[in-house]
Structures are given as C-alpha cells and as structure tokens.
Amino acid sequence: RLVEYECPPHLESTVVEKIVDASLKIYRVLGCYDCARIDFRIGYDGNPYFLEINPLPGLNPGSSDLPIMIRRMGMDFNGLISEILDAALNRYRLCVSVK
DSSP, X not given: OOOOOOSSOOSOHHHHHHHHHHHHHHHHHTTOOSOOEEEEEEOTTSOEEEEEEXXXXXXXXXXXXXXXXXXXXXXXXXXXXXHHHHHHHHHTTTTOOOO
C-alpha cells in the first residue's frame, strides 16, 4: 500500500488543534457543504501546511480515502453516508417536510 493511514493521527494535540481550526476556516471560506476531505502535510518544522481540499471526495467503501479513514476512526460506511445525508437535510430542513 502506498498510503499509510493514521486515524486518529499520531500528532501532538497542539498540531491537531491547528489542523482542525484551519480545516474549519478553509471549509467555510471555500463555501463547502456537507462533506469534504482536507489534506495537510506536516513540515519539518512540525507545522501543518494545507495542501488541498476535495469537496467531493470518493466514497468507494473499499478504496476511497474518506471511508477508509472513517472506518479507522470507528464509524462504518453506513454511518458516514448517514452523517453526510443528515448534513444535507439540515441545510434544506425548511424545504423538506418529514411525515
């Protein structure tokens, strides 16, 4: 395998906090909705550097990064899809009538 997944990452809590804060800001500034994968690289100086955002990440349960990472965090594929759907429904809750 060419990619090694560390989920959760083996990083200092301060670095994780920087990544979380930057991710939320990037996600909002770029106007993303419901789901995205945001990639960072940790520099030799120990600081996280934003690489890219994928606002439409792959969802193949066997080979796509997001489902693999989510599975390693303890959520199954159905849970991931449910979270994405819930986020979309919450955005459109005024337009959707639940019976």
